[in-house]
Amino acid sequence: MKKVLVTGSAGFIGSHLSRRLLKEGHRVIGIDNINDYYDPKLKEDRLAELNHENFTFVKTDLEDLDTINQTFNQYRPEIVINLAAQAGVRYSLENPHAYINSNVVGFTNILEACRHYKVEHLIYASSSSVYGANTSKPFSTSDNIDHPLSLYAATKKSNELFAHTYSHLYGLPTTGLRFFTVYGPWGRPDMALFLFTKAIVNDEPIDVFNHGNMMRDFTYVDDIVESITRLTKRPAQSNPDWSGANPDPGSSYAPYKVYNIGNNSPVRLMDFIEAIENKLGKTAKKNFLPLQAGDVPETYANVEDLFRDIDFKPETSIQDGVNKFIDWYLEYYGVKL
Numbered sequence: 162m163k164k165v166l167v168t169g170s171a172g173f174i175g176s177h178l179s180r181r182l183l184k185e186g187h188r189v190i191g192i193d194n195i196n197d198y199y200d201p202k203l204k205e206d207r208l209a210e211l212n213h214e215n216f217t218f219v220k221t222d223l224e225d226l227d228t229i230n231q232t233f234n235q236y237r238p239e240i241v242i243n244l245a246a247q248a249g250v251r252y253s254l255e256n257p258h259a260y261i262n263s264n265v266v267g268f269t270n271i272l273e274a275c276r277h278y279k280v281e282h283l284i285y286a287s288s289s290s291v292y293g294a295n296t297s298k299p300f301s302t303s304d305n306i307d308h309p310l311s312l313y314a315a316t317k318k319s320n321e322l323f324a325h326t327y328s329h330l331y332g333l334p335t336t337g338l339r340f341f342t343v344y345g346p347w348g349r350p351d352m353a354l355f356l357f358t359k360a361i362v363n364d365e366p367i368d369v370f371n372h373g374n375m376m377r378d379f380t381y382v383d384d385i386v387e388s389i390t391r392l393t394k395r396p397a398q399s400n401p402d403w404s405g406a407n408p409d410p411g412s413s414y415a416p417y418k419v420y421n422i423g424n425n426s427p428v429r430l431m432d433f434i435e436a437i438e439n440k441l442g443k444t445a446k447k448n449f450l451p452l453q454a455g456d457v458p459e460t461y462a463n464v465e466d467l468f469r470d471i472d473f474k475p476e477t478s479i480q481d482g483v484n485k486f487i488d489w490y491l492e493y494y495g496v497k498l
């Protein structure tokens with residue numbers, strides 16, 4: 162059993178992961194600043210679900226170097242899982258500094274603390290958005306990712322670059338996880354499934370971007386949590402076959418690894434909407450719009466490395482996952498259809 166520090170523990174993925182780690186018998190130290198990017202009450206309610214003798218919560222900002230150091234000094238975590246970040250592609254067009262502060266300055270503070278307090282393994286959230294302008298499908302961690310389309314994506318790529326530097330300089334094992342559109346109960350109010358469900362329930366129109374010509378490799382949150390839980394037992398290792406003459410971007414001679422975590426089966430946006438309509442028994446009023454700046458029309462994860470290393474890959478079907486989200490939504494918000 163390990164001492165695991167989870168940043169972003171009041172967030173969507175962080176709260177699910179913390180609950181699972183506690184169930185596995187780990188001691189969990191959660192960090193979150195409970196910011197108001199979306200309704201902080203949802204974050205407080207997720208935290209309330211983590212009421213457990215092995216859970217300690219520290220309310221702080223990743224940018225607060227003193228409190229971060231103090232927390233590492235006091236609890237001496239063996240594994241650190243950094244999920245706290247300013248998320249969202251669209252918001253990064255209007256609020257670029259929020260991304261630099263949390264995702265670049267904040268992440269640097271975590272790296273420094275991991276180095277000084279000799280953490281055994283740092284796992285951190287990257288994103289499928291790092292594939293940017295790439296069109297070769299499925300997206301592979303061996304692909305070059307030098308063409309981000311949003312500042313959000315650029316900060317996530319920078320996390321991978323910073324992590325490699327620490328793996329090289331200090332031998333810190335780092336594992337970066339490129340999540341592909343995660344959804345499920347307690348999900349984020351700024352994401353499509355939440356927005357669509359809320360609008361359809363209230364008989365309001367939904368915004369369908371790129372006139373519906375989008376595909377997403379939607380990944381159910383339990384599959385993300387299962388993958389991370391398995392990876393906690395597998396610190397990143399040096400790749401003996403790595404060569405500087407032909408450098409593989411997803412691994413290194415240093416203890417550094419990047420994985421895609423996606424469902425490996427992209428779903429058309431219109432089929433996704435249909436899954437919501439099926440469950441709610443209502444038809445959505447659709448407002449067709451062009452592609453939004455910063456967005457990519459299609460994501461599709463190659464998960465061969467993940468499956469090879471942890472003997473697991475996400476496979477929840479979209480209708481099952483959507484049903485579970487909507488069951489939660491209706492109960493949490495007390496909606497009667």
Ligand SMILES: NC(=O)c1ccc[n+]([C@@H]2O[C@H](COP(=O)([O-])OP(=O)(O)OC[C@H]3O[C@@H](n4cnc5c(N)ncnc54)[C@H](O)[C@@H]3O)[C@@H](O)[C@H]2O)c1
Pocket residue numbers: 168169170171172173174175192193194195196204221222223224243244245246247248249262263267286287288289339340341342343344349
């Ligand atoms: N949900 C997805 O589809 C998805 C896809 C790709 C990558 N990711 C990444 O996964 C991670 C978790 O995402 P999520 O969907 O759970 O998002 P989330 O916004 O629900 O969770 C992030 C949490 O971090 C906290 N936080 C943000 N900035 C902070 C800071 N500076 N200091 C302390 N706490 C801070 C927020 O209050 C929030 O509770 C993020 O890094 C996100 O970029 C998510």
